[in-house]
Amino acid sequence: MSNYIDITVIEYDRERNLRAEVAKLEQHRKLLKRRRLSIDIPTVAVVGYTNAGKTSLIKALTKDASLQPKNQLFATLDVTTHAGILPNALNVLYVDTVGFIADIPTTLIEAFRATLNDAIDAHLIIHVCDISHPDYVVQHKTVIQTLRELDIPSSKLESMITVFNKYDLLNQQTSDDQQIDEQDNNDDEEVQEEEEEEEKVILQKSISDSNIENNNRLYISCKTGQGLDQLLDVLQKKLMIASDRVTCEYRVLQGGQLYQVLVNGDICTIENMTVDEHDPQFIRLKCLFSKAAYAKFQARYSGASKYQISNDS
Structure with missing residues (x-):
């Protein structure tokens, strides 16, 4: 017992x-x-x-x-x-x-x-x-x-x-x-x-x-x-x-403001980076955004849309 x-x-x-x-x-x-x-x-x-x-x-x-x-x-x-x-x-x-x-x-x-x-x-x-x-x-x-x-x-x-x-x-x-x-x-x-x-x-x-x-x-x-x-x-x-990611591609001037924001900031993930075949001064960036980050990016850099060449959102 x-x-x-x-x-x-x-x-x-x-x-x-x-x-x-x-x-x-x-x-x-x-x-x-x-x-x-x-x-x-x-x-x-x-x-x-x-x-x-x-x-x-x-x-x-x-x-x-x-x-x-x-x-x-x-x-x-x-x-x-x-x-x-x-x-x-x-x-x-x-x-x-x-x-x-x-x-x-x-x-x-x-x-x-x-x-x-x-x-x-x-x-x-x-x-x-x-x-x-x-x-x-x-x-x-x-x-x-x-x-x-x-x-x-x-x-x-x-x-x-x-x-x-x-x-x-x-x-x-x-x-x-x-x-x-x-x-x-x-x-x-x-x-x-x-x-x-x-x-x-x-x-x-x-x-x-x-x-x-x-x-x-x-x-x-x-x-x-x-x-x-x-x-x-x-x-x-x-x-x-599932995570609502947005894929966008931009053609930006190498070393320019938009390039610095996308490449050196933490607003997106760079999936791919290639030199533009027509003008080596420009870089093509394939970027992955969360929907929230993408909305903030568009609001802050409204002129970025003219550099956008594709959007898979």
């Missing part, structure tokens, strides 16, 4: 301490959110079942060697942000969130969800799923259900990018199975081909049953780099829309 009471007290103290830590993290999260809004940088929330490879993905996208993913439950207990740069030179913040699990203790559900509010605030969500895990379909559904319970807008869920990580391990498992079959000699080639085809059908059916849109589904490996270029391309296109 005494041992039972001791265990109960320990569990109560642990839960109380965890709640206190979550409260501190929530205050920290609100501070980080205010800072992100003030500097107007697009944000991407990376969510997924625990140990799916969220931190590994952020490390691969940001090339931040200081990030050290851990193969354990709740390896990420805090919501952290990490700076990255997209191929078009746009700065982006990746938000590493707490890993999802099934059957969260009732007393911790509210605290757990509080740490995931960044998924609601982010411009875009990347859902990382470990396709090598035998229960990856169940894990995927757990994450989707939790996101829906967070009252995330349906439009944000529809634009969410789902990446099936650790695809290299899936291929390795298939390779290992084939080697075993070859050593066994009990199955002929025809039976082996039928089994492989059946596995492919089951795999595709499982993915289809998960209600994942094909255009938002990518197969990647953070370890080998497979699929990361494609992910960056999809991410960039979606984030430009």
